[in-house]
Amino acid sequence: MAIETTLSILKPDAIEKNIIGKIIAKFEEKGLTPVGLRMVHLSEREAGEFYAVHAERPFFGELVEFMTRGPVVVMALRGEDAVNRNREIMGATNPADADAGTIRAEFATSIGENTVHGSDSVENAEIEVNFFFSGTNLFSR
Ligand code: RTP
Ligand code: MG
DSSP, X not given: OOEEEEEEEEOHHHHHTTOHHHHHHHHHHTXXXXXXXXXXXXXXXXXXXXXXGGTTSTTHHHHHHHHTSSOEEEEEEEEETHHHHHHHHHOOSSGGGSOTTSHHHHHOOSSSSOSEXXXXXXXXXXXXXXXXXXXXGOOOO
């Protein structure tokens, strides 16, 4: 299987709950390695641009408000099949549907405040990693 790099965001609820370390541990335990990592407080414009694909959805305003209410951790994760593996470790969008042991099952509050973002395809992973990181600030082990 191919080595991929994908984007993870620990959303404002994760930072508020003081569980950055617990979440990163889950990724590391399951074979994904952070190769880029920083904290950022997104502006409305940045959050709107990042989630532009959802601009017409009824929850868009709520999503932008949530994503800008406090800082987030943005992280590039690398490993075998990283895009799919990240999504598996996160669990379903709605924590009520997420499998036991996933981040969202364990920590998320609701479908809106669901603790983590993960790129949903190899193509989007490249776009999303580039949104936050240039090639020169990614680091391999
Ligand atoms: P994400 O993009 O954040 O990784 O989440 P996802 O792929 O699992 O879900 P997606 O359909 O892309 O939705 C993006 C984010 O929008 C919020 N949302 N709220 N209130 C609602 O019905 C609703 N639906 C989606 C969530 O924060 C979701 O993660
Ligand atoms: Mg998504």
